[in-house]
Amino acid sequence: MSYLTSAVLGAALLCFALLGLRARRADGPLDDYVTARNSQSASTLGLSFLASGMGAWILFAPPEIGAFVGPVALAGYAIGSALPFIVLGLYGPAIRRHLPEGRSIGEFAEACYGAGVRRWVSLISILYMACFLAAELTAIGAITALLSDVPPALVVIGVAVTTLLYTAIGGLRASLATDRWQAWLLIVLLLVVGGVALVRLPEMPVQAALPAIPVGSALGVALTLIIAVTAANLFHQGYWQRVWAARDERALNRGAWLGGATTVAVVALVGGLGMLAAMSGVSLGEPPIPFFALLAEAPGWLALPALVLAVTLVASSVDTLQNGIASLAVAGSGRRGLSIGAARLVTVVLMVPVVIVALQGLSVLRLFLIADLLCAAIVVPVLLGLWQRMTPLAAVAGGVAGMLGAILPGWVAYGSAAAGVLAASFPDSIPTLPPFLGALVASTLVSLTIAWLKPRAMPRTV
Template sequence: MASVWAMAAVAAALAWFLFIGLRARRSDEGLDDYLTARHSQGAATLALSFVASGLGAWILLVPPEVAAFVGPVALAGYAVGAALPFVLLAWVAPALRRRLPAGRSLTDYAAERFGTPVRLWVLGLALLYMLCFLTAELTALGSIVALLTGADGRWAMLAVAGVTLAYTTWGGLRASLATDRWQAWLLLALLAGVAALALTQPAPPGAATPSAPADAPLAVGLSVAATLVIAVTAANLFHQGYWQRLWAATDTRALHRAAWAGALVSAAAIAVVGALGIVAALRGLPLGQPPVPLFALVQQGPAWGVWAVLLLAVALVASSVDTLQSGIASLLVTQHRGATLAGARWATVLLMVPVLLVAWQGLSVLRLFLVADLLCATAAVPLLMGLHPRVPRHAALAGMLAGVVGAVLPDTLASASLWQGIVAATFPTNVPTLAPFAGALLASSAVALLLTWLDQARASPQRNGQRSSPT
């Protein structure tokens, strides 16, 4: 009976999301409005959208596990990593809106500032990251449904993909923004309810001694925290869904307020969910294999807690998936000058075919996800440096290439084998390690800064000579 009520709640939520999304479409919308909803959204709507888009089903799985097995320092790194992309968005928004008032994507900025090679590299990174994100969200939903109900989770995967595809195809970014408002409030309310339930449940009789340390050495916690901050921040810099909202904002002030609100709420949500993992470990609950501390807590309580978590998972996945669907379609369409509204809709539909085929298999995409994060880390700093007018094009491109070398270099030096360095940078154990991320970030930054300095040093004598020459 609990499973029936859970499925009914999920169906009702999806039906409501579909209704809201279909209503959001404007009768006179053109391609630009479909992709950007330009200058139409205030701070409150965008803040809720950032929260809904940034939090996915992964928060139910990864932060509790990290917190339970590594401790609060690593959890703090995760929370900071989730908040920093919004802080960066608030920082770069004024410059980008001035530079590209009619912009639609991050690739528009890359092309205008650095030319075609960097545009294509940024396009590839953004597509790889977002497709991995989309597949991982649907795969996680299938796993959560199977774990909580014992049913085949693929029905939920298809339902969420179908519903979000229907309203994003019909209404574009406006549909995603409209549903985000409801999804954000729903997921925050459910998150508060689930946390209250988990914290008020007494420890079961006969619980074992704490099943996870929750107090790993400080050096380990700091290493994990630094890795998560670099990986999450760099990858989300290439999330097209966030860049769409940059141009959807009514003005820079609204975007700035929304981004900071999204950062604070997202960090708080991750901190709360992660703390539940520590509680589960300290109560000595069996965390499962693979570990799922949050579910270990919830399954000790009443049946309604299970369907609340299931509904929370659906809201989290739907809010992420519709943003990714709209973002990927926007990214693809903006690469073609003759793109049409019909083409944008077809792109939205077609991109879901390979995603669903992979998600249907229930395969882990974690390793590919980590590689995508690492590649994003190779390009993040040079790309942002382009906001300064004195950074030459060749410095950014060389910095990105140096970042790839830097990702491989630490483990190459440690093992005295280039092959081992390459293998380590693909994360064969599915565990993110600091060395490749730190190497990518430091090498890309150092080379881009060095070439910029050399370019300025060469230019200074020329400028001085021009000033001293007779007129």
């Protein structure tokens, strides 16, 4: 069976590579390599937002949220997953008008606030995307071990090398081309795997009820997820690239709404499977993995399409992250003339430590939460950059206040700054609302106050 599984996964990765390589522009300039400027339709962008935003995480987190916290928190997760696309769809046209030759969130920050803020924002963005990459590759290793006899390291390296091949050579166009097919493939596979698993689900007990916790607690979890996921994904350079890749402002807006709507539907569907698994009384495992618990009741052959689904999910997010990190590093270098060869080298070099971390099989959830919190602390000051009254002082002060605001709830609750820092580092790897809410509120209030009291002396073009 391992030979068949290896052959099927290899064929899927080969198809992705061929699709990506066919889309490349052999004679295209660096700008086209990292932005595919003004070339993509609304439907392509919508499918790309869906595919690049989805990852192996949807097979773990939404089903667990649905199974243990219930529909309210699941709705928060779905909204948080889609909201970054909507924000960029609404805000992106203004960014395009004020920065028509832009390429990255770092360049946007520099145009608004200067080179110092650009470096800060770029560092946070790269940290977040590196965590995302490591998490995705770690997840595909775990899923491979769970569903097959194929060595997990083989699949981890296979996904990393294959996506690296077509993104390093083809740039953003390669990622966008594969996203279209990966989006449709993951929808079909998810419906097949989920449908067959549901058919084989045990009959619901008479006393079955929707999983739920008290409404107040569920709303707290939902709000935490909305803030954390939205703030972090607004530092995803792969999404910012698509702001300039859109054919025009209308295509960007429609593509963002399409990507957001389909993302909500997919997250709700997968999370709903988790709720049904919990309601049916099947063993969810230890640690609980409701989606894969459903597969335990399904025919053995379903493991193969489930594994192809997981590989598709990982590849669709990994290629976007690889190209996003490379483009941010290139755009952040301050040298507009950096060669495509150098951009490709950056892509390869940055993947080496990520793959090494992924092969360790470590949990990166706590690091992910810390990166989310850093993003939440500075997301509002960054997005306020187009407001004419905003200054570098207001942005930096807002970011610092956001970090202090993240620590303050734990400081007040436990009586010491050290306890506040510990609480804001999520020692139990569980997302809690106070640090995220404190970061968001403090950064917003301080940025707005300083900008209002000490506005920019002279108007600027961006």
